Amino acid sequence: MGAKGPIAQVWFVAFMLYIGWIVIGSGAEQRIERGCAPISWIGNVMVSMTSFIEPTWESGTKNFFDRTDYACRYITWRLIYGDQWFKATGQQSSGLLEVPDAPPKIEDFELEH
Numbered sequence: 104m105g106a107k108g109p110i111a112q113v114w115f116v117a118f119m120l121y122i123g124w125i126v127i128g129s130g131a132e133q134r135i136e137r138g139c140a141p142i143s144w145i146g147n148v149m150v151s152m153t154s155f156i157e158p159t160w161e162s163g164t165k166n167f168f169d170r171t172d173y174a175c176r177y178i179t180w181r182l183i184y185g186d187q188w189f190k191a192t193g194q195q196s197s198g199l200l201e202v203p204d205a206p207p208k209i210e211d212f213e214l215e216h
Contacts, residue, residue: 139175142168
């Protein structure tokens with residue numbers, strides 16, 4: 104079967120529905136959360152499987168997926184809203200990825216639309 108088989112079509116439709124679900128989010132924070140949701144979904148499955156196979160690995164697996172989800176949200180936020188945040192706060196970007204304790208809330212500054 105080629106790339107136009109029924110399985111490819113199902114994946115394409117699922118992907119387009121996922122993109123639509125992200126876009127219809129009520130705000131920027133919700134869209135970022137939805138964009139990174141597959142990491143949480145996969146993480147929940149992996150933590151459950153790990154807990155079943157070897158319970159001592161559960162906390163390490165959960166920690167890994169929690170950090171990965173945070174990294175996804177931070178990187179997405181930084182790519183889309185980082186420049187506006189630096190302008191709004193008057194800070195200079197070093198060009199390096201500096202990970203703060205938590206990304207600033209989007210509501211803390213006005214976004215250009």
